[in-house]
Amino acid sequence: LGSWGQGLALAARAGAVLADLEFVQFHPTALDEPKRPMSLISEAVRGEGATLVDETGRRFLSGVQGTELAPRDVLARAVGNHLASGHRVFLDVRERPGPTFARQFPTIALACKEAGIDPARDLIPIRPAQHYHMGGVAVDLAGRTSVQGLWACGEVASTGLHGANRLASNSLTEAVVCARWVAESLRGIPARRAQQTFASDSPSPDPAAVRPVLSRALGVVRNREGLEAAARALLPLAECADATSGPAVVGLMITIAALQRRESRGAHQRTDFPLHAAVARRSEITLEAALRTARELEPRLECLT
Ligand SMILES: Cc1cc2nc3c(=O)[nH]c(=O)nc-3n(C[C@H](O)[C@H](O)[C@H](O)COP(=O)(O)OP(=O)(O)OC[C@H]3O[C@@H](n4cnc5c(N)ncnc54)[C@H](O)[C@@H]3O)c2cc1C
Numbered sequence: 432l433g434s435w436g437q438g439l440a441l442a443a444r445a446g447a448v449l450a451d452l453e454f455v456q457f458h459p460t461a462l463d464e465p466k467r468p469m470s471l472i473s474e475a476v477r478g479e480g481a482t483l484v485d486e487t488g489r490r491f492l493s494g495v496q497g498t499e500l501a502p503r504d505v506l507a508r509a510v511g512n513h514l515a516s517g518h519r520v521f522l523d524v525r526e527r528p529g530p531t532f533a534r535q536f537p538t539i540a541l542a543c544k545e546a547g548i549d550p551a552r553d554l555i556p557i558r559p560a561q562h563y564h565m566g567g568v569a570v571d572l573a574g575r576t577s578v579q580g581l582w583a584c585g586e587v588a589s590t591g592l593h594g595a596n597r598l599a600s601n602s603l604t605e606a607v608v609c610a611r612w613v614a615e616s617l618r619g620i621p622a623r624r625a626q627q628t629f630a631s632d633s634p635s636p637d638p639a640a641v642r643p644v645l646s647r648a649l650g651v652v653r654n655r656e657g658l659e660a661a662a663r664a665l666l667p668l669a670e671c672a673d674a675t676s677g678p679a680v681v682g683l684m685i686t687i688a689a690l691q692r693r694e695s696r697g698a699h700q701r702t703d704f705p706l707h708a709a710v711a712r713r714s715e716i717t718l719e720a721a722l723r724t725a726r727e728l729e730p731r732l733e734c735l736t
Pocket of ligand 1: 587602
């Protein structure tokens with residue numbers, strides 16, 4: 432099936448409360464290629480000494496604390512800003528790790544080869560890519576959502592454990608630990624048929640129309656103007672009952688959550704609110720509230736069929 436936010440859409444449509452949706456982690460170094468999903472070039476490569484340079488060969492991270500080993504959000508913004516100012520960004524592995532690169536990182540070496548890049552000779556083009564969602568369906572420690580009879584666990588859930596910015600590798604730990612708690616919570620509860628059923632023949636989610644809207648407005652930096660434009664574009668898509676509506680529902684809820692968080696914190700950075708609030712708070716949203724807020728931005732648009 433792939434992951435297109437189906438779990439979030441399903442829970443949202445069932446009326447569940449979703450939390451911290453605006454916190455989306457970007458990986459700073461995805462292979463810049465047409466293929467989707469893009470291949471990631473792990474930070475381990477930078478840990479082995481690979482450097483980030485632009486098309487002039489300049490190491491443009493000199494002003495960034497931690498340079499190549501800065502946290503993901505810091506690096507993703509630095510790369511994103513450099514790209515936005517018209518540069519291209521590359522990973523240079525020719526010197527370090529150098530000749531051992533293919534042996535140390537065979538999967539990445541293969542991805543480069545498939546993209547027609549020889550890392551021993553060529554610079555590897557990179558750009559930030561959406562990677563992990565700290566937000567999700569709000570759950571308690573037993574995985575219970577706000578909808579009776581609905582549990583959530585793993586990346587689809589929002590336990591709050593990752594705050595506004597997950598540390599690499601913590602998601603599998605969370606999934607394993609929380610899965611046990613969910614299983615213990617479910618033990619002895621008889622299965623019952625859901626009152627609301629979902630058509631099993633509904634089309635596979637198609638994010639094609641949603642992706643460019645989110646890429647424009649919900650990247651590594653956001654602002655009110657862009658988020659409002661995204662909400663206006665996503666509202667009619669979310670209200671249509673077709674393959675686009677699931678991804679659009681999720682995109683719209685993330686957009687409204689990002690609009691409503693008027694601060695910069697962790698993976699959520701707003702150019703119009705660059706500071707973080709003195710007190711950290713979690714955000715909660717329902718689909719109904721997101722639709723209402725989006726409709727207030729502009730009169731309701733009719734679904735084109
Ligand atoms: C490239 C990459 C590298 C990563 N590396 C790490 C790492 O090193 N360490 C780490 O901790 N985390 C890593 N992560 C994050 C981690 O892999 C994910 O957070 C984790 O796999 C999520 O697991 P999950 O079971 O919650 O969700 P998923 O793996 O997304 O599983 C959800 C499943 O539900 C299925 N599904 C969807 N809708 C339906 C439906 N209606 N009916 C039935 N099934 C459905 C989907 O097909 C999918 O198989 C990485 C992520 C990526 C993308």
